[in-house]
Amino acid sequence: MTDKSFFIDTTKCTACRGCQVACKQWNMNPATKTKQRGTHQNPEDLSFETFKLVRFSELEDNGKPVWYFFADQCRHCIEPPCMYTAQALGVNAINRDDKTGAVLYNPKVKVKEADAQTIRGSCPWDIPRWDKKTGGLAKCTMCIDRITNGILPACVKTCPTGAMNFGDRNAMLNLANKRLKEAKKIHPKAQLLNAESVRVIFLVIDDPKKYHKFAQASDPEKITRTAAMRKIIRPALKLSRLVG
Ligand code: SF4
Ligand code: SF4
Numbered sequence: 001m002t003d004k005s006f007f008i009d010t011t012k013c014t015a016c017r018g019c020q021v022a023c024k025q026w027n028m029n030p031a032t033k034t035k036q037r038g039t040h041q042n043p044e045d046l047s048f049e050t051f052k053l054v055r056f057s058e059l060e061d062n063g064k065p066v067w068y069f070f071a072d073q074c075r076h077c078i079e080p081p082c083m084y085t086a087q088a089l090g091v092n093a094i095n096r097d098d099k100t101g102a103v104l105y106n107p108k109v110k111v112k113e114a115d116a117q118t119i120r121g122s123c124p125w126d127i128p129r130w131d132k133k134t135g136g137l138a139k140c141t142m143c144i145d146r147i148t149n150g151i152l153p154a155c156v157k158t159c160p161t162g163a164m165n166f167g168d169r170n171a172m173l174n175l176a177n178k179r180l181k182e183a184k185k186i187h188p189k190a191q192l193l194n195a196e197s198v199r200v201i202f203l204v205i206d207d208p209k210k211y212h213k214f215a216q217a218s219d220p221e222k223i224t225r226t227a228a229m230r231k232i233i234r235p236a237l238k239l240s241r242l243v244g
Pocket of ligand 2: 013015016017019160162
């Protein structure tokens with residue numbers, strides 16, 4: 001099996017939330033209790049039990065309402081800062097599947113709250129979530145049980161518009177670049193988000209911040225093993241100097 005990637009074309013997303021529901025269903029995650037917050041986005045955020053969330057950004061353009069939809073999830077980073085941070089902390093809960101490139105969490109491993117916060121803080125897309133009750137960390141699994149049996153991830157299989165795509169990385173990069181070229185003809189600000197660093201490539205047509213605060217990593221060059229390790233090692237060195 002060759003390494004895999006998703007391509008998420010936000011220009012085709014209608015925010016039907018089929019992907020979000022399919023993700024819950026396949027992972028047997030319970031529904032999340034929510035309340036009316038004056039937005040169609042529901043639930044409010046990702047959680048230990050919500051790995052996929054269609055974010056609704058409701059804006060105004062020249063007096064007209066504009067909606068940006070963003071089917072958020074783990075980006076399955078090529079050099080995952082969360083995994084390197086966990087390793088530096090001695091937390092054995094995160095691995096990368098060599099064949100597909102999927103970054104996999106073991107939610108049954110108990111992680112201290114402070115360590116979980118550091119791991120979450122190392123993710124440039126603010127993805128992993130910790131559960132107080134079980135002490136586990138969880139996020140999107142790339143449907144590893146499906147894809148290793150030749151079946152598409154549940155979110156991709158469900159998407160009725162072609163917004164969610166999945167396949168070999170080269171094929172997804174080709175598709176993403178083809179769609180970018182087409183989108184640019186109408187939307188000059190169209191861009192792919194962190195395409196070189198992640199396995200979940202989003203196409204957006206405007207400033208990524210309009211979609212979601214963490215849609216794009218602010219400094220993609222820093223998504224490296226060295227950068228992740230530096231975040232952990234520097235505070236540890238400071239502490240050892242203080243107590244030494
Ligand atoms: S997006 Fe965040 S949680 Fe997912 S692999 Fe990258 S650093 Fe880890
Ligand atoms: S299933 Fe497809 S169209 Fe529906 S919300 Fe998800 S990405 Fe958008």
